[in-house]
Amino acid sequence: MSRPTPSLTLALLQARESAMGFFRPLLNRYGLTEQQWRVIRMLKQSPKSTLESRELADLACILRPSLTGVLVRLERNGLVRRWKPETDQRRLCVTLTDQGEALFDEMSDEMVRQYKRIQQELGDDNFKTLMQLLRKVQDLHPEE
Numbered sequence: 001m002s003r004p005t006p007s008l009t010l011a012l013l014q015a016r017e018s019a020m021g022f023f024r025p026l027l028n029r030y031g032l033t034e035q036q037w038r039v040i041r042m043l044k045q046s047p048k049s050t051l052e053s054r055e056l057a058d059l060a061c062i063l064r065p066s067l068t069g070v071l072v073r074l075e076r077n078g079l080v081r082r083w084k085p086e087t088d089q090r091r092l093c094v095t096l097t098d099q100g101e102a103l104f105d106e107m108s109d110e111m112v113r114q115y116k117r118i119q120q121e122l123g124d125d126n127f128k129t130l131m132q133l134l135r136k137v138q139d140l141h142p143e144e
Contacts, residue, residue, distance in 0.1 A: 012137075022114040030107060035062050035070045037107075040079060043096045044104045053082075053092040079103060 020034065027037055038060040043051060051059070057067045071094060074080040079100035083093055096104070119127040 019118060022118055023111065026107060026110050026114070030103065033070070035060070035066065036074055036079075038062065039067070039070055039074060039094075040096065040100055040104050043080065043094065044101065050093050050095045053094055056094055074100070 023037075024034075027034060032040075039056060039062070042056055042059040046059070053067060053071070054064065056062075057064045060067070062070060071080060071082055075082055078097055081095050081097055085091055085093060122130065
């Protein structure tokens with residue numbers, strides 16, 4: 001009897017769940033979902049102070065319809081501001097508010113500590129190799 005082929009996609013999901021275990025307690029303490037944190041992080045770390053919603057969806061790996069709900073909640077909580085430019089009402093622009101910037105700053109030290117814990121547990125060489133391999137997987141292009 002042949003052995004089943006290991007599932008790359010399942011292994012990646014399981015690894016993600018394990019990694020998120022380092023961050024979920026902090027997100028829960030601040031009342032944020034993973035998607036909300038990704039939006040805040042992308043807005044804060046983008047070289048531009050404002051992102052269009054389609055660009056933000058791509059950077060944060062959130063489907064555009066889901067991003068709408070995430071942004072509504074973040075705006076309601078005073079963390080982001082959304083608007084449509086007068087010159088093109090089809091575009092939706094998003095930026096962090098001062099409160100959103102402050103929240104990122106407040107959380108970032110602990111987030112960095114958790115990343116360092118993961119790196120420490122894996123070892124520097126394994127962490128570096130893992131990140132290189134993940135970048136290679138991200139660059140794969142399935143046949144159309």
